[in-house]
Amino acid sequence: MIRAQPFRHPLTVYYEDTDAAGVVYYANYLKFMERARTEWLAALGWPLAQVEREFSRVFVVTHVDIAFLHPARLNDRLDATVEVVDRGASRLVLAQEISRADRPLTRARVTLACLDRDRWRPARLPAPLVAAMENTQ
């Protein structure tokens, strides 16, 4: 069985991302990971805006477990990856990594709940989105 590579989104570290310790501020890795998730859904053919418009579904992060292994620095060119590691009826668990030249700097497990946008309650992942995820794995 051939398994696809995780989705990969390139990033550049600007001054806004760093702090006085000379490294990327720890909360900002979560921003990088969210950018990668957004681009991943768009690459699957289901941008967030379309998921909301067609299915009245939004995603919220309910849990993050993140290890900070090595610091990223100003001007670094990074990659942020996204990979589905578990899936429930209304829940996605993603493995995400920020790396520089294939060296992992942070590694996270991010749990997302799929919500009905109007009732703000858990709701099934839209079937076409699930199908798109399966086709790339």
Next chain:
Amino acid sequence: MIRAQPFRHPLTVYYEDTDAAGVVYYANYLKFMERARTEWLAALGWPLAQVEREFSRVFVVTHVDIAFLHPARLNDRLDATVEVVDRGASRLVLAQEISRADRPLTRARVTLACLDRDRWRPARLPAPLVAAMENTQ
């Protein structure tokens, strides 16, 4: 004529506010100034949420002219001030300053438009809010 002191809001510089140059990142002074405006309205007796609820009015910044004179640094205790310098029917111009121990670090002139929240169009400043501003000058 006795003129009141400008409104003053105390701030602390945390890592999140700084960048790899070891100083507060330039965009973050605008955050500090917005915190001070929010607390100023609350101190006048008209918190933003109440202005919106009672008058359907919101404020948007339409123009900022800001000079960065000296850098603020990690752990600095700062003050952000607010002073009305001009007022139109649906417009406020504020002088704002960020200082450390009375030394000005940044100085801005901030123009706000008062909008009707539903039509997103210029709308008169609520009279009770104007009265509250005049009482403190």
Next chain:
Amino acid sequence: MIRAQPFRHPLTVYYEDTDAAGVVYYANYLKFMERARTEWLAALGWPLAQVEREFSRVFVVTHVDIAFLHPARLNDRLDATVEVVDRGASRLVLAQEISRADRPLTRARVTLACLDRDRWRPARLPAPLVAAMENTQ
């Protein structure tokens, strides 16, 4: 045995903290938690700057496990708490919570490494800082 309350730092949610979903952006809870840690050390008598100056020690976050239970919203008055739950020679594990009117909104376990500032290597927690932590528990 009487056990002290966790350290508590009050916070206000401003526009800068929120996102287009109308709630606090998930990464920003980590900013709130870091502000609380900074103020907690200062309240113990050991502000970060002094720890660095006297002992050449800095803290870096190496791991965060955070659950997002309920959203915080614009203008909310929140509390961020800090409590030591585990301690190694050069490592601290903190329980941190963001709550509104005693209702927990996010709950995290944050692991910090104590590093020698010059060699950027794990280094023992300064004894006076450990003593100060023990006195408040």
Next chain:
Amino acid sequence: MIRAQPFRHPLTVYYEDTDAAGVVYYANYLKFMERARTEWLAALGWPLAQVEREFSRVFVVTHVDIAFLHPARLNDRLDATVEVVDRGASRLVLAQEISRADRPLTRARVTLACLDRDRWRPARLPAPLVAAMENTQ
């Protein structure tokens, strides 16, 4: 005389950039503009890191005059432009714009001081950087 187009850097609006009013938070346009300046220098062949390494020069923003004309929103694809409008011995004035589909949303004039990195004092713009700017106008 043929005049070159301003440098143009593409951007996407993510949740991190927006606020509870549903639009891009005003301070974040300054982040977008700084990203564009960084990429502009890199495109000229003089990335910030190289300017600092070879000439011991850094840039700091000393003044911004910015008008917020129309709001940008979640998922917008934007362009940020950079154009030199004035130049002194140790000073650059840039016109910068954020636009969506050629409609300007914010427009700024940004003044940068060129500093000697060690003495943190105004210092001449490096001649090769000036030459690179002139070649593109």
